[in-house]
Amino acid sequence: MAGNQSPDNQPNKSNLEEIRATRIDKIGQIKELGLNPYTYKWEISHHAQELQEKYANLASGEEVADTVSIAGRIIARRVFGKLAFFELQDETGKIQLYLEKKKINNNMSDLVGAFNHLKKLSDTGDILGVKGSLKRTEKGELSVYVSEYAILTKSLLPLPDKWHGLTDTEKRYRQRYVDLIVNPQVRQTFRYRAQITAGIRRYLETRDFLEIETPVLQSEAGGAEARPFVTYHNTLEMDLYLRIATELHLKRLIVGGFEKVFELGRIFRNEGISTRHNPEFTSIEVYQAYADYNDMMVLTENLISTVTQEVVGTTKVNYQGTEIDLTPPWRRVTMHEIVKDATGIDFAQFDDFATAKSAAQDAGIEIPEDCQTIGKLLNEAFEQKVEENLIQPTFIIDYPLEISPLAKPHRSKPGLVERFELFVVGRETANSFSELTDPLDQRARLEAQAAKKAAGDVEANDVDEDFLAALEYGMPPTAGLGIGIDRLVMLLTDAPSIRDVIAFPLLKSQSVAIKSFDYDSQQEILKIEFKNGSIYKYFDVPESIYEELKVAPSVGKYFNSKIRDKFGCDREI
RNA sequence: GGGAACGUAGCUCAAUUAGGCAGAGCAAGUGACUCUUAAUCACUCGGUUGUGGGUUCGAUUCCCACCGUUCUCACCA
Numbered sequence: 001m002a003g004n005q006s007p008d009n010q011p012n013k014s015n016l017e018e019i020r021a022t023r024i025d026k027i028g029q030i031k032e033l034g035l036n037p038y039t040y041k042w043e044i045s046h047h048a049q050e051l052q053e054k055y056a057n058l059a060s061g062e063e064v065a066d067t068v069s070i071a072g073r074i075i076a077r078r079v080f081g082k083l084a085f086f087e088l089q090d091e092t093g094k095i096q097l098y099l100e101k102k103k104i105n106n107n108m109s110d111l112v113g114a115f116n117h118l119k120k121l122s123d124t125g126d127i128l129g130v131k132g133s134l135k136r137t138e139k140g141e142l143s144v145y146v147s148e149y150a151i152l153t154k155s156l157l158p159l160p161d162k163w164h165g166l167t168d169t170e171k172r173y174r175q176r177y178v179d180l181i182v183n184p185q186v187r188q189t190f191r192y193r194a195q196i197t198a199g200i201r202r203y204l205e206t207r208d209f210l211e212i213e214t215p216v217l218q219s220e221a222g223g224a225e226a227r228p229f230v231t232y233h234n235t236l237e238m239d240l241y242l243r244i245a246t247e248l249h250l251k252r253l254i255v256g257g258f259e260k261v262f263e264l265g266r267i268f269r270n271e272g273i274s275t276r277h278n279p280e281f282t283s284i285e286v287y288q289a290y291a292d293y294n295d296m297m298v299l300t301e302n303l304i305s306t307v308t309q310e311v312v313g314t315t316k317v318n319y320q321g322t323e324i325d326l327t328p329p330w331r332r333v334t335m336h337e338i339v340k341d342a343t344g345i346d347f348a349q350f351d352d353f354a355t356a357k358s359a360a361q362d363a364g365i366e367i368p369e370d371c372q373t374i375g376k377l378l379n380e381a382f383e384q385k386v387e388e389n390l391i392q393p394t395f396i397i398d399y400p401l402e403i404s405p406l407a408k409p410h411r412s413k414p415g416l417v418e419r420f421e422l423f424v425v426g427r428e429t430a431n432s433f434s435e436l437t438d439p440l441d442q443r444a445r446l447e448a449q450a451a452k453k454a455a456g457d458v459e460a461n462d463v464d465e466d467f468l469a470a471l472e473y474g475m476p477p478t479a480g481l482g483i484g485i486d487r488l489v490m491l492l493t494d495a496p497s498i499r500d501v502i503a504f505p506l507l508k509s510q511s512v513a514i515k516s517f518d519y520d521s522q523q524e525i526l527k528i529e530f531k532n533g534s535i536y537k538y539f540d541v542p543e544s545i546y547e548e549l550k551v552a553p554s555v556g557k558y559f560n561s562k563i564r565d566k567f568g569c570d571r572e573i
Numbered sequence: 574g575g576g577a578a579c580g581u582a583g584c585u586c587a588a589u590u591a592g593g594c595a596g597a598g599c600a601a602g603u604g605a606c607u608c609u610u611a612a613u614c615a616c617u618c619g620g621u622u623g624u625g626g627g628u629u630c631g632a633u634u635c636c637c638a639c640c641g642u643u644c645u646c647a648c649c650a
Contacts, residue, residue: 015619016583019601061608076610083607096610124600138608161584161599163611168584170642182584226649272574272648281650428650459648484650497643508641 016157023156026121030151033117037154042129045069049092055134055142063135063145070095070144071129071152073181076162079119085143088128091187097128098135098143107147118149124162125155173505186500189493192311193501196489197264199307200284209260209286214249216242216266222461223247223406225449226269229279242268246285247406247480248467251435254478255470259289264485275497276427279506282485287435291479293418296432297395300422300481301328304393304488312492319425319494322391330393330422335382338396342385347378375400375415390423399433405445407433422483424491432481439471 030037046054046068058064072090079085082101087094101115108114122128129152135145160166165182172179172186179186201211219238221228223245231240246263253261264284273279288295305315305326315327340346343363350356356374360367365381378400390396398410399419407417422430436442446463453460489501499505 015601018619019583022601078609078612079606080609080612081606083609085609085612087610098608100607102607137610139610141608141610143608158583158600161611163599164585166584168580168642170580171584173642224650267650269649271650274646274649275644277649283650431650482650487650 019158020156023123023154026123027154030121030154033111035111035151037151039129039150039152042071042150042152043069044071044129047092048072048088048090048095051095051134051144052093052142055136058134058136058142060136060140061138063133065133067131067133067147068144069129069131071127073155074122074124074126074128075159075181077122077124082115084115084119085141086122086128088130088144089181093184096137096141096143097130097132098137098145099149100145103145103147104149108149114149118151122151123155123158125157125159126151127153127155170507173499173507176503189489189495189501190503192493193489195311196307196492197282197485199310200303200483200485201264203303203306204260204262204286207260209262209288210258211263212250212253212258212261213265214243214246214253214263216268218243220462220464222446222464222467224269225459225461227271227458229268229270244269245482246283247482248464250285250287251475251478251480252467252470254287254289255473255475259476260287262286273506275499276487278486278498278502281498281502284483284485286481286483287478288480289476289478292434292477293397293420293432293479296479296481297330297332297397297420300395300430300432300483301330301393304483308492317492317494319491320496322425324392324424324491326393326424330395332395332397332420334398335378335396335400336398338386339378339381342389343381345381347374347381350374353377373400373402375402379403387423387428388426391425393422393424395420395422404433405449406436406442408436408438409441427487428484429487429491430481430483432479435475435478435480437471437475437477439468442471443468 027037048070051068051070055064070088070090072088074086075089075094076087077084084097084099086097086099088097099115099118104115104118105113111117129150130144130146131148132144132146134142136142160178160182166172166179172183176186180190205211217231217233217240219240221241221244223243224247226244228241228244231242232238233240244267246265246267250261250263262284265282266280267283268280270279271277286296286299288299305328308315308317308326316323316325318324336346336348343360343365345359345363347356350359353372353374356377357367360377360381363381363385365377365384367377367380371377371380382396386396397420398413398416399407399421401407401409401415401417404417404419407419410416410418418434420432421428422432436445443463446461446468449460450463453462486498486501489495490498493501495501
């Protein structure tokens with residue numbers, strides 16, 4: 001019974017492959033016992049957190065007869081001869097399992113040696129279901145006093161260090177599932193994120209806003225200045241763009257007669273990646289007919305502070321060591337005023353660009369090539385001297401017209417539009433305007449954009465004629481609002497990087513490691529052996545490709561660009 | 574795209590200053606153990622030091638290229 005076999009059957013190694021092999025061997029042993037290592041169902045009566053709360057007052061050493069059934073992942077094992085303590089983690093938290101040989105064997109008489117099988121065949125990482133009563137151990141740890149168990153899913157790969165966890169940033173992002181298993185605060189971040197988006201939707205829906213989905217694939221990518229992703233529809237034989245904003249379609253819905261619409265969804269911009277930018281990100285755009293940007297400021301304050309109160313429990317949040325007070329009302333200041341405060345320059349006083357430019361230069365503002373109007377100069381001054389200092393929530397209002405092609409001219413300030421942006425912790429977090437409803441004015445502005453595109457500006461758009469047609473049917477006075485959801489979630493979850501609030505952020509694909517390759521010139525087959533041991537055959541590969549591969553400075557880079565996904569292939573091993 | 578830093582066992586980290594046998598803890602394996610909770614004790618296994626070159630008697634360490642990550646600048650939200 002002790003099973004002391006000859007020493008030749010266990011290689012006794014412990015690198016990853018051997019750990020995996022050992023666990024696969026345990027799968028066989030589980031099956032030999034007539035059990036399934038990948039079961040179908042487990043009836044759960046409670047979650048860990050629920051039990052911790054319900055039995056918080058159970059005294060050390062006490063037991064209660066209540067039977068419970070829970071399931072989760074084994075994250076720690078402390079095994080004695082006839083007794084074992086496991087830590088089980090479910091979505092809500094952790095609870096200890098008190099596993100006693102006598103009790104388990106008595107209750108699981110159908111499985112001879114049930115306790116020993118658990119000891120031998122389970123590993124940290126396995127998904128386990130248990131039934132039992134509640135007991136607080138003599139040392140004070142609330143535990144499920146297990147009478148019955150089942151290994152629900154056998155895990156083949158070892159978990160990261162139980163004490164240090166997983167800290168390697170790259171692995172955390174690439175293998176988020178592991179990150180989620182071992183870092184409870186990461187689960188909490190995504191729980192918050194879900195609550196925030198749900199809270200936003202609830203807030204708007206109770207105020208009679210309708211969420212209407214608009215196309216992600218568009219023949220014109222408009223509504224913002226950004227470089228789009230391009231894709232191709234085979235049957236229609238046309239290029240399509242992934243949307244860079246939801247604006248132009250939501251406005252069509254306003255034309256159609258809806259008075260309050262919004263869409264919370266994914267936007268795609270083919271631009272740089274940073275701690276504040278991901279190529280796909282989530283925005284919400286809200287449009288309300290018969291309202292203006294003043295109404296949107298109130299909506300923004302109330303929406304964000306309400307959701308923050310609901311999710312975080314307060315409207316004062318700590319972001320990277322700074323307390324951010326989201327209690328409304330928020331500071332409102334015009335762009336002209338705040339730039340004047342920061343630089344001493346009143347850009348409203350200038351009549352000609354040259355004077356304004358020299359004043360700006362004197363104030364230490366760097367002026368890029370394409371900055372050739374007073375409005376753009378003002379915006380440069382704002383971005384360089386003001387933006388990063390706007391820590392507490394601040395509405396910057398009344399923007400220059402030339403940087404706001406979809407906004408309505410200001411009702412009393414020439415050259416400006418009725419627009420605001422919300423800044424928190426130095427970041428643009430929301431953008432809103434009284435929407436431009438004049439189709440002729442809109443056409444002129446879009447045509448100016450199209451001219452920029454024709455001149456080579458990759459962020460400018462062509463004229464969306466259908467959108468202009470919609471405006472020509474007549475759009476009621478409307479205010480629009482866009483909020484960057486990822487940045488809002490960062491703020492509310494104290495996340496330093498946007499990647500911390502995106503479950504699966506975009507990373508570069510890891511390079512293929514090629515061990516060797518050879519070529520059959522008769523059949524035009526290129527055979528490539530990878531370092532992970534797999535061998536692929538690529539078909540119909542011209543000899544020239546093979547010759548180039550041989551002399552390529554980086555085999556992996558050449559493979560990625562010229563061979564991978566370009567030729568048909570079969571996996572041999 | 575530019576700049577800086579980093580990449581060592583499944584995980585967390587040493588060794589690099591000044592080139593000289595790559596080392597721990599956790600995890601894993603075997604055995605003991607009925608109150609542990611980073612369990613303990615004994616024994617054991619685990620490495621092409623990101624990849625490819627170069628310098629050298631000798632490279633984890635120095636040099637070059639490449640791959641990837643992080644931060645940052647640019648672009649942008």
